Amino acid sequence: MRVSPIADELGRRFAAAEHELHLVGGSVRDALLGRLGDDLDFCTDAHPDQTLALLKGWAEATWETGREFGTIGAQKHGLRLEVTTYRAEAYDGVSRNPSVRYGTSLEDDLLRRDFTVNAMAVSLPEHRFTDPFGGLDDLAARRIGTPGKPSLSFGDDPLRMLRAARFAAQLRFAIDPAVRQAMTQMSGDLSRITAERIRDEFSKLLLAEDPLTGLRLLVDTGLADIFLPELAGLRLEIDEHAQHKxxxxxxxxxxxxxxxxxxxxxxxxxxxxxxxxxxxxxxxxxxxxxxxxxxxxxxxxxxxxxxxxxxxxxxxxxxxxxxxxxxxxxxxxxxxxxxxxxxxxxxxxxxxxxxxxxxxxxxxxxxxxxxxxxxxxxxxxxxxxxxxxxxxxxxxxxxxxxxVRPDLDGNAIMELLGVPPGPIVGKAWQYLKELRLERGPLSPEQAQEELRRWADENL
Known part of the structure; x- marks a missing residue:
């Protein structure tokens, strides 16, 4: 598997400071699929302040918008990098946003990830491959599974159910039967997620290569009923007397x-x-x-x-x-x-x-x-x-x-009718626009004649 030289360079920088650094998530998945992109995701045992210190002086730019989730962003030679402290996030079953706490090991971090194909890691700079939950097998089988029980994964973050449908649409992967069953049984939990997060995930699904697969999953599992009930509502009953498409x-x-x-x-x-x-x-x-x-x-x-x-x-x-x-x-x-x-x-x-x-x-x-x-x-x-x-x-x-605009502007209308700015000018302007749409361009003389006729009838 190809690894960006920038990733290796960053790995050596973290190793010199006695910290671990691993390429993880979609970066590993996409590299194995031969779909290298410009975004690289990493996890580390370093805390955000330590990560920021290691990036400064090396990265061309850094940002801290994800600090509350343990993430520090950086840019280097056209690549967008995100380095996140080992973490384990979960919902308490009531709140609409995840609570975040730092984890202690790579395997713990991989366990909390959404799907097995995103729970693989490449350690840097030595390129040791870690796959404790069979992500490579699922990738080969083109299957969406979870590192642990689907119910636990979706309980931690219900948005993952929508994300499963999105990955099915983006990657053209099948959903593991156990995952699909959990999506159906737990679809109501999606109501705990903010509209903004649902919107962003749904937009990615709709923009995917195969949006129909994702849309069918949303309807069949009941997820669409939570945020887009109109979609399932299109399945109109076709009766024997009034058959229609x-x-x-x-x-x-x-x-x-x-x-x-x-x-x-x-x-x-x-x-x-x-x-x-x-x-x-x-x-x-x-x-x-x-x-x-x-x-x-x-x-x-x-x-x-x-x-x-x-x-x-x-x-x-x-x-x-x-x-x-x-x-x-x-x-x-x-x-x-x-x-x-x-x-x-x-x-x-x-x-x-x-x-x-x-x-x-x-x-x-x-x-x-x-x-x-x-x-x-x-x-x-x-x-x-x-x-x-x-x-x-x-x-x-x-x-x-x-x-398309009227053949006379507001100033010409006021001058011709001898009226000040006000509702009359607006009504006259609208009449002339409708006339313009109906008959096409008029000469100034024709427009003036029509305006006088309108004024005689309406003023």
Missing amino acids: DVYEHTLKVVSNAAGFDTADGGPDLVLRLAALLHDIGKPATKAVGADGGVSFHHHELVGARMAKARLKALKYPNDIVKAVTKLVSLHLRFYGYGRGEWTDSAVRRYVTDAEEQLARLHKLTRSDCTTRNRRKALQLASDYDALEARIDRIREEEDLAR
């Missing part, structure tokens, strides 16, 4: 399609994947069966947008992400009907201006939402959207759609 399976397919789009365009896009996951969460609340037995979900995009906003806020996502996802969910159905020739240039302008900076994502989400197995229908939908994008490009060449 399983919204849950459709949603997973949309997430998969979206992941294909964003990966091809430069990397995982959290906003797009969240929008794909949540785009239909309003369907259960809007499901209706008509007299003819047909199923409808009228206005589910608007209901879903409100639900998505509430859920993302509960998970403490930043406001910009909440706003972007909410907009995408609310607009994801707008395209349908375009193929029937009902859209005017005005409708295209509104589509672009309503989407604003989310237009590129809306293109991807709308295309991802096509999951029909009817090849003729799928080809027609793709062709219709190709036509819409071409039409947007044509109108963009003629007009600046990214900055």
Whole structure:
């Protein structure tokens, strides 16, 4: 196994001070998988003050944001290093954050780690390999197991249940049956974890190479019920009179399609994947069966947008992400009907201006939402959207759609109407903007004539 020369150099530095240093956790796992990264994790018998003293003068930068957990960070030649004192952390079954105490040995430290594949160590600088819990065997078998009993591991930190699903999605590993059983039995313990920690772990899962595996685990074990109950709620009952597409399976397919789009365009896009996951969460609340037995979900995009906003806020996502996802969910159905020739240039302008900076994502989400197995229908939908994008490009060449504004500004409105700043100006401005969207650019003379007409009728 390759070990970074920087790691060996640091190991010699700790050994000279009569301290142990071991490369551990994901650094060892990823090295064995041939996935070397820029982050290196270490554990040591040195306490934070001693670690900091050894890093200073050698590292290019150090930070102490993790000191309360025994961790000192450093940077050296482009590598990000974290050195943590042997520790054993546990929850008391009531609090929402771990209590930390220092451990006394490498094996004790490895025992408290989440999974066997993360409980291997390479001692530095001698490169002695330590694997007391069969992590190498689990790595070869592509299996997620725990160093001790799963119930003890998840009792120490319930977030590890969500992390198991995340690793299954990232590494494409299977979950050990005993681990899966404990996840199911203890899923309720996840409620002890702060929304921020759940959000961060869930985001990593959603951005993984295989998010569907992780999402299915969350639903099947009941973990999703704790922080994202809307996901399991998509498994609508299909009755004998009103058969319709399983919204849950459709949603997973949309997430998969979206992941294909964003990966091809430069990397995982959290906003797009969240929008794909949540785009239909309003369907259960809007499901209706008509007299003819047909199923409808009228206005589910608007209901879903409100639900998505509430859920993302509960998970403490930043406001910009909440706003972007909410907009995408609310607009994801707008395209349908375009193929029937009902859209005017005005409708295209509104589509672009309503989407604003989310237009590129809306293109991807709308295309991802096509999951029909009817090849003729799928080809027609793709062709219709190709036509819409071409039409947007044509109108963009003629007009600046990214900055659609009235043909008269506020100052011109006040001068023409002879009014001071106030509500009248705002109403006039909005009228002219609607007119601009409807008819395209107007000459100053046309805009002034329309404004006078509006004023005669409304003032």
